[in-house]
Amino acid sequence: MARVPYVEQEDLDPEYRELIISSLQPGKRANVYSAVGNNQEVLDGLRTFLGSLWTHSGLTDRQREIVILTAASEIANDYEWHQHVIIGTDAGLSENEIAAIGRDDRADFDDDERALVAYSRAVVCGRVNDSVHEAAVDHFGEETAVGAAATAAGYLALGRVIDALGVDLEGDDEFVGWDLENRE
Structure with missing residues (x-):
């Protein structure tokens, strides 16, 4: 059981709402991002960092x-x-x-x-x-x-x-x- 609530899109400021949605499964809320969404700025930084690894690692x-x-x-x-x-x-x-x-x-x-x-x-x-x-x-x-x-x-x-x-x-x-x- 999660130790923090899973935030919903409407719980977030508008510029962060899409960050809890899976980039691989459009429309599906990802629990990991929804949990981290309790700190919106950290969620934004995390998604940016992971996105850079995903696309720019050279792998x-x-x-x-x-x-x-x-x-x-x-x-x-x-x-x-x-x-x-x-x-x-x-x-x-x-x-x-x-x-x-x-x-x-x-x-x-x-x-x-x-x-x-x-x-x-x-x-x-x-x-x-x-x-x-x-x-x-x-x-x-x-x-x-x-x-x-x-x-x-x-x-x-x-x-x-x-x-x-x-x-x-x-x-x-x-x-x-x-x-x-x-x-x-």
């Missing part, structure tokens, strides 16, 4: 979802995992690949994606060393390595906010689960 959609799912997995954030399993499949990840991220099984990924998972996990855990960073730069270049680090750290931060506020899945959504390979 492909698939790579971005690998980073986000890795972060969600590392911190065991159900809400973030659930949202990005759906988004990740739309970005070209199979359920088997997503499940492998959850298990930290990199065998079926190519060298670039293995380096990306390793870098993302290291960022989230605060364990980036020179060799992990250099591998990310070798595979993606400095600009995209910075984007990957910021994306992993940004979604780590978002996951911690979700935990702190006790954000629930939307409406009648049922958690997809951590073990996608054995779902019925």
Whole structure:
């Protein structure tokens, strides 16, 4: 149960009302944004920051979802995992690949994606060393390595906010689960 109320659009100043609506599901209020909406200026800054990671990280959609799912997995954030399993499949990840991220099984990924998972996990855990960073730069270049680090750290931060506020899945959504390979 959420620790703060979920604000509705009419609770917000007009310039902030659209910020609680999912950019991927037009018309659908996202609980995470509705919870953060209790502080409208923070919601605005958060959406701007996440939007910049989404569009300017240098990562492909698939790579971005690998980073986000890795972060969600590392911190065991159900809400973030659930949202990005759906988004990740739309970005070209199979359920088997997503499940492998959850298990930290990199065998079926190519060298670039293995380096990306390793870098993302290291960022989230605060364990980036020179060799992990250099591998990310070798595979993606400095600009995209910075984007990957910021994306992993940004979604780590978002996951911690979700935990702190006790954000629930939307409406009648049922958690997809951590073990996608054995779902019925």
